[in-house]
Amino acid sequence: MTEMLRRAAKIADEVLLPAADEVDRTGTIPGGHFRRLAEDGFYGLVAPPEFGGPGVEFTEFLQVIETLASACLTTTFTWLQHHGVVMGLATTPNTALRDRFLARAAGGELRGGGAFSGVLPVPPRLRAARADGGWSLTGEVPLVSGWGLVDVLHVSALHEETGEVVNGLVAAERGPGVAAVHELDLVAAQASSTVRLVFDGLVLPDERVTSVVDRAEFLDGLALGVRVDGALPLGLVQRAATAVETAGRPEVADRLRAEAGALRARFDAALGEPASLPGLRAECSELALRAGGACVVAAGGGGLLRDHPAQRLARESLFTLVVASRPQVKAALLGLLDAPGGRR
Numbered sequence: 001m002t003e004m005l006r007r008a009a010k011i012a013d014e015v016l017l018p019a020a021d022e023v024d025r026t027g028t029i030p031g032g033h034f035r036r037l038a039e040d041g042f043y044g045l046v047a048p049p050e051f052g053g054p055g056v057e058f059t060e061f062l063q064v065i066e067t068l069a070s071a072c073l074t075t076t077f078t079w080l081q082h083h084g085v086v087m088g089l090a091t092t093p094n095t096a097l098r099d100r101f102l103a104r105a106a107g108g109e110l111r112g113g114g115a116f117s118g119v120l121p122v123p124p125r126l127r128a129a130r131a132d133g134g135w136s137l138t139g140e141v142p143l144v145s146g147w148g149l150v151d152v153l154h155v156s157a158l159h160e161e162t163g164e165v166v167n168g169l170v171a172a173e174r175g176p177g178v179a180a181v182h183e184l185d186l187v188a189a190q191a192s193s194t195v196r197l198v199f200d201g202l203v204l205p206d207e208r209v210t211s212v213v214d215r216a217e218f219l220d221g222l223a224l225g226v227r228v229d230g231a232l233p234l235g236l237v238q239r240a241a242t243a244v245e246t247a248g249r250p251e252v253a254d255r256l257r258a259e260a261g262a263l264r265a266r267f268d269a270a271l272g273e274p275a276s277l278p279g280l281r282a283e284c285s286e287l288a289l290r291a292g293g294a295c296v297v298a299a300g301g302g303g304l305l306r307d308h309p310a311q312r313l314a315r316e317s318l319f320t321l322v323v324a325s326r327p328q329v330k331a332a333l334l335g336l337l338d339a340p341g342g343r344r
Helices: 003-026 031-039 058-069 073-080 082-091 095-106 215-221 223-246 250-269 274-304 309-322 327-337
Strands: 112-115 126-131 134-144 152-159 164-171 178-183 195-205 209-214
Touching: 003 031, 003 058, 003 073, 003 309, 031 073, 058 073, 058 223, 073 082, 073 223, 073 309, 082 095, 082 112, 082 152, 082 164, 082 209, 112 134, 126 195, 134 152, 134 164, 164 195, 164 215, 209 215, 215 223, 223 250, 223 274, 223 309, 250 274, 274 309, 274 327
Parallel strands: 112 152, 126 152
Antiparallel strands: 126 134, 134 195, 152 164, 164 209, 178 195
8 A cells, every 4th residue: 555545544534434424414524624635645646746746646546536535425526626727737838827826736725626517518508708818708617516615716618719628727706707606405415515607708817728729639638537537436335335344244245345346447447448438437336326225225224314324325326426427428327227127
C-alpha cells in the first residue's frame, strides 16, 4: 500500500465513515473533512509534481476514490469535482493562469467544482458568444455540485458559430451574469450542495480561459472521466459487502467483492478502448444497486429505518445511476436493468 492510499484509508476510517450518517441526515459536510483532505495532499492528486502533486499513478488515484467513497460518498463526490479544475489548469496553454492558480488549487487553498453538463446536450444548454476581452455565457448548467463550498467553477460552453467548446474559470458565487441559482433536493448526497445555475451574459475574461477546443475533442477528453466516475459505485460495493458480511452473510459479501474485482480489472484493461467504457461504467452502478439492495435485505426490517446505514447505501447507489452520466451510459444501464431474468 502506498503512502497516499494509507492516508486515504486513515481518513476514511477515522474521519469520513464515523460522520457519514450524520452528513446524510443533516445535508451538511463538516468543513473539517475538506481541511483534512487538503492537509494530507488530496486536492493535488492529479497535479504535476512541480506544482505540488504527489505523482500518483492513475490506478492509485482510482483506488483513493474507491477508498474514500466507501466511507462517505457525498464528501468524496464533492471533493472529486475539484480535480477537473486542477487538470484544466495543468494542461492549459494559458501559462499565466496556470502559474497564478495551479499551486493554490493543488494545495486545497483554492477549491473548485465542475460546470460542464450544459455542453453535453444537442442543442447545448449553455452557449458562449464572443465579447470584448472575453466571452459572454448564456443558458443553464443543470447540475453543479459544491455550490457554497468551492471558490471557482471550471465552466464549459459551446460557441455555436464555430462548434468549439470554451472552458474557463468563473467565481462560484452570485453576481452579475448569474441569473438564478436553484437549489436541488436530492434523494442522496444532499450535502453535495448541488444546484442548477442559470447564466445571462456571465463574463468569462480571456485571462480566465483554460482552453478552446473542438466539441468532438472535448467529448473525447471526457472518456477517461467515465472510468473515474466508476470508482464511486465500486466504493459503495466495498462498504455494502462489509455490511452484508457483518449481518451474517459472508458468502454474499465474498461474491460481491469478487464481482467488483473482476469488473475493476476489465474496466482498467479497457482504458484504450473508449467505445467499451460506457458499458463498463453502467455495470459498476448496476452492481452497486444490487449490493445496496443486498445490504438492506441482509439487515432485515431494521434496514428500512431512517438511521440505518443500509438504506443510505441503497439510496446512494441510485445516485450513481445518473450522476455524471452520459447518453451511452444511460442506454447501457437501461439495457442491464431491463434484461429478462436479470443481467444479460
